[in-house]
Amino acid sequence: MSTQHSKKAAAFLKNQEYTAWHDATFWGVRVGRDNMAMGLEEWEQLRQKASEIKLHTLSHLDKYLEQFAGNAAKNGVKVHWAADADEFNSIVLDILTGSGVKKMVKSKSMLTEECGMNPYLEAHGIEVVETDLGERILQLKGQAPSHIVMPAIHLSHHDVGELFEQKGISEGKGNHDPTYLTYRARLSLRKEFLSAGAGMTGANFGIASTGEIVVCTNEGNADMSTSIPKLQISAIGLEKIIPDYDSLAVFQRMLCRSGTGQPTTSYTSFFRKARCADGEFHIILVDNGRTQWLQNPAHWELLKCIRCGSCMNTCPVYRRSGGYSYSYFIPGPIGINLGMLRSPEEHQGNLSACTLCGSCQCVCPVKIDLADQIYAWRQEWPAAGKKLICSVMNAVYKNEGIYRNFTGIAHLANILPAPWLPFYLRFPRKPFHSLAHDEL
Amino acid sequence: MKVGLFIPCYVDAAFPEVGVASLRLLRYLGVDVDYPEGQTCCGQPMANAGYEKDAEPLIHKFGGLFAGYDYVVAPSVSCTAFIRMNYPRHKCRVNAVDIVEFVHDVLRPAGPLGRFPHKVSLHNSCHGVRELGLSSPSEQNIPQFNKIRDLLSLVEGIQVLEPERKDECCGFGGLFSIEESAVSRQMGCDKIRRHAATGAEFVTGPDSACLMQLSAAARRLGIDMGFKHVVEILAAGL
Numbered sequence: 001m002s003t004q005h006s007k008k009a010a011a012f013l014k015n016q017e018y019t020a021w022h023d024a025t026f027w028g029v030r031v032g033r034d035n036m037a038m039g040l041e042e043w044e045q046l047r048q049k050a051s052e053i054k055l056h057t058l059s060h061l062d063k064y065l066e067q068f069a070g071n072a073a074k075n076g077v078k079v080h081w082a083a084d085a086d087e088f089n090s091i092v093l094d095i096l097t098g099s100g101v102k103k104m105v106k107s108k109s110m111l112t113e114e115c116g117m118n119p120y121l122e123a124h125g126i127e128v129v130e131t132d133l134g135e136r137i138l139q140l141k142g143q144a145p146s147h148i149v150m151p152a153i154h155l156s157h158h159d160v161g162e163l164f165e166q167k168g169i170s171e172g173k174g175n176h177d178p179t180y181l182t183y184r185a186r187l188s189l190r191k192e193f194l195s196a197g198a199g200m201t202g203a204n205f206g207i208a209s210t211g212e213i214v215v216c217t218n219e220g221n222a223d224m225s226t227s228i229p230k231l232q233i234s235a236i237g238l239e240k241i242i243p244d245y246d247s248l249a250v251f252q253r254m255l256c257r258s259g260t261g262q263p264t265t266s267y268t269s270f271f272r273k274a275r276c277a278d279g280e281f282h283i284i285l286v287d288n289g290r291t292q293w294l295q296n297p298a299h300w301e302l303l304k305c306i307r308c309g310s311c312m313n314t315c316p317v318y319r320r321s322g323g324y325s326y327s328y329f330i331p332g333p334i335g336i337n338l339g340m341l342r343s344p345e346e347h348q349g350n351l352s353a354c355t356l357c358g359s360c361q362c363v364c365p366v367k368i369d370l371a372d373q374i375y376a377w378r379q380e381w382p383a384a385g386k387k388l389i390c391s392v393m394n395a396v397y398k399n400e401g402i403y404r405n406f407t408g409i410a411h412l413a414n415i416l417p418a419p420w421l422p423f424y425l426r427f428p429r430k431p432f433h434s435l436a437h438d439e440l
Numbered sequence: 441m442k443v444g445l446f447i448p449c450y451v452d453a454a455f456p457e458v459g460v461a462s463l464r465l466l467r468y469l470g471v472d473v474d475y476p477e478g479q480t481c482c483g484q485p486m487a488n489a490g491y492e493k494d495a496e497p498l499i500h501k502f503g504g505l506f507a508g509y510d511y512v513v514a515p516s517v518s519c520t521a522f523i524r525m526n527y528p529r530h531k532c533r534v535n536a537v538d539i540v541e542f543v544h545d546v547l548r549p550a551g552p553l554g555r556f557p558h559k560v561s562l563h564n565s566c567h568g569v570r571e572l573g574l575s576s577p578s579e580q581n582i583p584q585f586n587k588i589r590d591l592l593s594l595v596e597g598i599q600v601l602e603p604e605r606k607d608e609c610c611g612f613g614g615l616f617s618i619e620e621s622a623v624s625r626q627m628g629c630d631k632i633r634r635h636a637a638t639g640a641e642f643v644t645g646p647d648s649a650c651l652m653q654l655s656a657a658a659r660r661l662g663i664d665m666g667f668k669h670v671v672e673i674l675a676a677g678l
């Protein structure tokens with residue numbers, strides 16, 4: 001009995017030193033998150049409130065989407081609706097080619113990852129430059145993110161140092177000091193910012209009452225990406241809309257505390273209109289499955305997710321198997337679940353990656369019952385490999401005569417070698433139900 | 441008060457001493473406890489693996505056997521949690537309580553329990569923490585409590601310690617341990633190392649499945665520790 005995930009996890013675990021580092025690193029982020037959560041007396045109330053705001057917004061999404069789009073249009077923003085990834089990609093391409101743009105800088109967006117935008121644009125002759133440091137490193141390395149908040153955390157500064165030497169970003173060889181590497185990355189990105197014809201951001205939130213996009217970053221790269229080019233594009237998933245500033249205040253207090261253990265991101269940027277009179281600002285609202293998921297009575301609450309990443313950091317399986325062991329581009333508890341929404345056929349091999357310990361649903365700032373959802377998916381997509389063993393167990397347990405016979409002679413199995421009988425399991429001569437009579 | 445004892449299948453077959461200790465403890469505390477004949481399994485292993493529907497006959501068999509009891513007491517947090525969380529969906533009303541909860545919340549003994557003059561490291565099993573509320577989950581900002589610790593404080597001579605990452609999963613997870621054997625083993629080894637680092641001689645916890653996983657890891661790593669279910673310590677010498 002192995003699964004897509006368990007095979008990759010076993011390979012990951014072969015490097016014990018790396019496993020220990022990976023586990024300790026993410027546990028460190030979890031501890032940082034705990035310190036933040038314990039520092040706010042109202043933390044659990046905030047979680048409740050955040051969950052309720054999301055439930056409310058998602059169940060009135062049509063109204064808030066219209067309000068958002070209406071207000072954005074009033075601000076002079078061009079609003080586009082993309083039904084799926086293909087439509088999204090072609091809208092972006094049209095906007096860029098319409099303005100004769102050859103190069104676009106962008107800040108981090110898991111949505112563009114979801115839609116496969118970069119390869120699409122590159123195939124159409126447009127250069128896309130990631131400006132989030134982690135994303136930039138991955139782009140240069142030709143890798144996908146292994147975590148949604150800290151995409152390149154699986155790489156060490158030596159990995160990055162060597163990469164920068166190869167790509168001519170560093171000068172000379174052997175200086176892998178993180179401060180130096182960051183400095184070199186900054187110099188090289190400066191050139192990109194200055195020469196790009198368009199800047200793109202993702203969105204952490206869309207404010208319905210004002211039509212604004214809110215982006216939270218630690219590097220300020222969203223601001224750099226949008227402050228120089230005259231053309232700005234923001235991509236936002238439909239579920240990211242929230243009603244107003246009051247609700248933003250709740251999420252803003254939780255997002256970074258949960259995700260990285262900082263009280264706030266260094267930059268919380270609000271984008272309302274094109275930055276200059278001859279500039280353009282486009283917002284693309286992307287569905288790509290979301291309205292369909294919203295109609296799934298068992299799993300629609302997964303859309304509450306604000307992508308803080310804390311369910312990954314706390315997950316004992318994620319920490320010991322790494323982001324690449326999951327088949328969906330989002331790993332960890334939320335990734336297992338979103339993968340099942342996207343395509344159960346393709347991603348059911350991740351369902352094994354859960355002990356049902358429930359830690360994820362205790363950290364989730366919007367109180368998604370992630371583990372209970374995984375339990376439910378297992379019922380909907382039972383793994384064929386476990387059918388036989390479950391049928392045998394059911395047959396034995398249903399009939400107490402057979403059960404008694406089995407447990408009565410179980411001790412005879414003690415002579416069996418592993419793997420027939422695991423070495424740690426030894427049966428006593430008498431099961432409890434035989435002893436109970438003497439006791440009672 | 442009608443109290444029925446449920447001894448889950450794996451405890452029955454592999455850890456009968458936990459059943460015996462449960463009986464002794466309850467009777468010592470003056471409970472007239474029944475042990476209904478014909479009990480087997482609550483259905484959890486199959487359900488967690490994705491076959492809850494197939495376990496339905498078992499769930500109803502269990503419900504019938506334990507109908508009419510005010511409390512169904514079991515020395516296993518994962519079985520108790522499974523019954524409490526999932527039986528209502530099958531219109532099966534069983535008031536399942538873990539033995540720690542039952543003793544702590546219902547019987548509330550004030551006086552001394554057993555005697556166990558040892559250092560023990562407390563294993564807070566996930567389903568006990570996050571589904572039954574035996575202790576405050578480390579993730580949540582709520583007042584700290586631990587019902588297992590409260591009860592162990594009534595044991596003479598004991599010193600109770602907790603490992604670093606006090607409620608991280610041991611990695612058993614039923615069929616998870618077979619399907620994801622590599623991760624499961626890693627989790628077990630990481631966990632037992634933290635228990636050993638407390639300097640305790642024993643690990644104790646409210647679920648024999650976790651203890652079995654930890655004892656396997658201990659043997660793999662050559663760590664010499666004993667494993668006792670909480671009830672065995674509460675009832676030691678009674």
Ligand code: SF4
Pocket residue numbers: 304305306307308309310311312334363364365366367368370
């Ligand atoms: S499911 Fe919850 S914890 Fe996980 S990324 Fe989303 S908001 Fe964060």
